[in-house]
Amino acid sequence: xxxxEELRNKPLEELLSLAWKLRKSNFEDVLxxxxxxxxxxxxxxxxxxxxxxxxVSVTGSACALRCEHCGGKLLESMLSVxxxxxxxxxxxxxxxxxxxxxxxxxxxxxxxxxxxRGFEHAxxxxxxxxLRVIVHSGLVNEEDAxxxxxxxxxxxxxxIIGDEATIKExxxxxxxxxxxxxxxxxxxxxxLSIAPHIVVGLHRGEIRGEYEALRxxxxxxxxxxxxVVLSPLYGTRFExxxxxxxxxxxxxVAVARILNPKVRLNLGCAKPAKDKAEIETxxxxxxxxTVAYPSEEALKHAEERGLExxxxxxxxxxx
Amino acid sequence: xxxxxxxxLKVGEYEFPLDRLYYRGRNAHIWVKREGEAVLLGIDAFxxxxxxxxxxxxxxxxxxxxxxxxxxxxxxxxxxxLYSPVSGRVVEVNxxxxxxxxxxxxxxxxxxxxxxxxxxxxxxxxEELLGESEAIAAWxxxxxxRLEEE
Numbered sequence: 347x348x349x350x351e352e353l354r355n356k357p358l359e360e361l362l363s364l365a366w367k368l369r370k371s372n373f374e375d376v377l378x379x380x381x382x383x384x385x386x387x388x389x390x391x392x393x394x395x396x397x398x399x400x401x402v403s404v405t406g407s408a409c410a411l412r413c414e415h416c417g418g419k420l421l422e423s424m425l426s427v428x429x430x431x432x433x434x435x436x437x438x439x440x441x442x443x444x445x446x447x448x449x450x451x452x453x454x455x456x457x458x459x460x461x462x463r464g465f466e467h468a469x470x471x472x473x474x475x476x477l478r479v480i481v482h483s484g485l486v487n488e489e490d491a492x493x494x495x496x497x498x499x500x501x502x503x504x505x506i507i508g509d510e511a512t513i514k515e516x517x518x519x520x521x522x523x524x525x526x527x528x529x530x531x532x533x534x535x536x537x538l539s540i541a542p543h544i545v546v547g548l549h550r551g552e553i554r555g556e557y558e559a560l561r562x563x564x565x566x567x568x569x570x571x572x573x574v575v576l577s578p579l580y581g582t583r584f585e586x587x588x589x590x591x592x593x594x595x596x597x598x599v600a601v602a603r604i605l606n607p608k609v610r611l612n613l614g615c616a617k618p619a620k621d622k623a624e625i626e627t628x629x630x631x632x633x634x635x636t637v638a639y640p641s642e643e644a645l646k647h648a649e650e651r652g653l654e655x656x657x658x659x660x661x662x663x664x665x
Numbered sequence: 666x667x668x669x670x671x672x673x674l675k676v677g678e679y680e681f682p683l684d685r686l687y688y689r690g691r692n693a694h695i696w697v698k699r700e701g702e703a704v705l706l707g708i709d710a711f712x713x714x715x716x717x718x719x720x721x722x723x724x725x726x727x728x729x730x731x732x733x734x735x736x737x738x739x740x741x742x743x744x745x746x747l748y749s750p751v752s753g754r755v756v757e758v759n760x761x762x763x764x765x766x767x768x769x770x771x772x773x774x775x776x777x778x779x780x781x782x783x784x785x786x787x788x789x790x791x792e793e794l795l796g797e798s799e800a801i802a803a804w805x806x807x808x809x810x811r812l813e814e815e
Contacts (some may be wrong), residue, residue, distance in 0.1 A: 388745045396815040423741060580718050619721030619739045639744045
């Protein structure tokens with residue numbers, strides 16, 4: 347593996363230049379635009395549908411961790427199910443409405459996992475109905491990974507944190523980065539497709555464990571890598587926290603591209619609104635493949651750089 | 666100035682002060698209020714509520730064309746544009762709202778977004794600008810039904 351520390355210390359311009367070359371040589375000249383139903387997206391002549399790809403919480407708004415940056419807020423906008431029967435019934439309604447798939451998520455247990463095992467049969471049923479099913483798993487053990495495999499989920503999404511203090515102070519979780527590395531191993535061992543996420547600036551806007559997370563992810567050989575950016579939410583303990591500078595986000599994206607030249611690299615849903623256009627524009631220069639809900643400025647920039655735009659209503663990891 | 670109850674139309678849970686007009690074109694949900702020779706443009710209660718807390722607003726045009734986008738908005742549930750009910754020139758942008766877009770959710774009818782000098786008086790007389798209670802109520806009821814369907 348190219349020395350990560352060495353790369354990290356290079357100037358941004360140099361990293362962007364190298365990352366762009368790698369993108370050009372390994373991928374077609376396309377920027378994929380992902381706009382699933384979690385947000386209404388209407389831009390550049392494209393409008394998504396409110397039921398094409400929905401987020402479902404298996405815990406309602408309950409979460410044992412109440413992380414500093416979220417406080418359960420992200421669960422509030424999801425559809426809620428409390429039992430396998432409810433999930434199957436929801437799946438049927440979604441199929442009738444022409445939905446393509448679901449992201450099954452939920453609040454975490456004290457151990458940092460989303461309690462998906464109790465929904466194994468329902469998720470398998472959703473797959474039989476023809477829906478695409480991806481999950482937010484949180485930390486998983488071997489049995490969790492086997493259960494996801496039996497359910498036939500198409501992809502597993504989980505945040506990877508590379509700094510112990512961040513895990514304890516932000517996630518309120520008594521775990522270490524090694525636990526996240528093990529979760530990736532369990533999922534890969536079951537042959538599951540993984541799309542790990544790095545949250546840039548998770549430690550009150552500081553860059554702490556992001557590069558360690560990238561190292562762990564690179565080692566796991568994922569199908570896709572998703573970079574998201576701390577977006578301080580109204581009503582959480584992080585309200586008022588300054589998000590990381592766009593240049594720091596771009597640097598991480600560029601290093602991720604250089605270390606993973608052939609892996610799909612996505613800029614996910616979470617981005618601070620004020621810096622969004624700058625982050626997206628720089629991420630395009632850093633060789634990103636897909637951007638979720640991009641700004642008009644980013645779309646224009648992509649076209650100026652010779653990228654064709656392709657819109658999708660799927661989650662960014664499935665595009 | 667506080668309006669009397671009869672000067673505010675209530676449709677479902679949404680309020681619509683009757684001292685202004687409402688633009689139904691492109692389902693824009695933009696209100697228009699006269700201020701001297703200019704007009705103020707803002708977001709109505711229906712859009713403010715259905716979009717959720719706004720994180721971002723940016724004004725993207727100085728010369729407005731009726732039916733064309735003049736601003737970008739983003740909230741937890743929306744990434745979209747605002748469409749202008751009038752053609753004209755922006756003479757002022759509400760910097761307070763740009764700095765704190767949540768003011769729109771808190772007081773949609775006070776948190777104006779731009780002040781515009783309309784190209785002509787006719788800009789305020791077209792059929793997609795609603796001022797009568799019955800017309801506003803009928804439109805908003807359609808919009809509530811559409812939202813429930815979604």
